[in-house]
Amino acid sequence: MSTPRGTGGVQAAFAGLRGPLLAAGLLAGAGLLDLAGAVGSTREVFIVITQEGISRIDVTGWAWLHAGIAAATVLAALFVVTGHRRAVLTGMVAAAIAIAADLVAFPFVPWVETLAIGLNAVALRLLYVYARTG
Template structure:
């Protein structure tokens, strides 16, 4: 005999932070594509009071490419819901935000958007850890 189900019940919650992982994968890919573009473009020309100066951002581009790849992988791992994956993803996202703030003068709008999405992912991961800590 079937038992009747109550209508209006909430669906079962998943134990995996899928949205946070997806956001981290997306921002990691954006950082990687932007870093690739910086590597292909060469030097930047900056106008100042003393004239024109060439700025080579090759090191920063490689650093952003590496951190972007780490954030994307951490996002994929966070989706699995394994123990400690949220902590690693939070660390990678915080590192990406710090690097984005250092690169702010060169691409301010993109970096502010990426940093805001990373901060939202960190907030989601922290909320997930708090909820999972109460349940377990």
């Protein structure tokens, strides 16, 4: 079965961008997930109970820093859609920084961070493969 007339050029134009498009979607999804988790953790109170007593941990500053990194990751994902070499490198750096921030925030929102680390890791791998072959 052949493709309808006029769509072959569009498919050929996007054939080389499949990796970056998927990576951009994963980066954007991880960034939005991180953004929701960071903003949500600013409203929660974290308490640590030790031998010496009870301590309240304020993570508001770290949460806003994490939200900024998440917003930068979403912007990098929009830049990755172009498929340029600099965009791919920017996406790789953003994914690596986001993974580091997710590891720091892991004790406070473990389920959100597990998902975000997975999405960022897969996006980083896709971008790495695209950078080596493209």
